[in-house]
Amino acid sequence: MLDLTPDELLTTTRAVRKRLDFDRKVPRELIEECLQIAFQAPNGGNMNTWRWVVIDDPALIAKTAEIYNGGLDDYIASFGDAGYPGAAVPGADRIDSSVAHLRENWHRLPAVLLPMFAGRTDGLNLFHQASLWGSCLQAVWSFMLALRARGLGSAWTTGHLYREKDMAELLGIPPFYTQVGLFPIAYTIGTDFKPGYRKPTDEVVGWNGMPKG
């Protein structure tokens, strides 16, 4: 385990792409340990409607790479001539080259995690949508924190969801399930990570009302 305080763990768990070690195998026991920690996250009625597919078969990972990259292509194409709206964010260049690096190397990942939950949010009211998503997302973040605490890393990705049906077909996921994203799993190259850019607090936090920003 890395020597990190809780605050250091929470503020330095980054989207890791360029510093994923594609050549080092990750033991299944380690992934299962991180999942056990993730399962302690809150979830509606403690119903554990989440399901988790871990992929460590290289041939299958190569197929997830095709779907992930195809999904990102669809996403990029959806912007047309207007271009990507996040381009004005500080550090956008570095995000772009980092995303590109992961795309190019996805097929080399030692393992990939696909979390999902039972149910579809399409057409549901806000209560039911929030309850479904809110019964899975924090467990995924816990998983990423548990990886980081052990010298591994991941990156939250949703790119493949443009092609969720292809992924469902590949892995035999019934249509009733909602896929949450796709998460690389690898040791990181080095373990020193820093807090990232975020908007200033007074722009995003309001006391007794909406923030000014």
Ligand SMILES: Cc1cc2nc3c(=O)[nH]c(=O)nc-3n(C[C@H](O)[C@H](O)[C@H](O)COP(=O)(O)O)c2cc1C
């Ligand atoms: C909902 C969501 C979707 C994301 N989708 C992708 C993705 O498809 N591909 C990718 O490389 N990164 C993706 N990211 C990672 C973000 O780009 C990253 O979290 C952001 O740039 C901030 O970097 P940091 O997490 O290191 O602070 C996603 C993050 C979130 C939360």
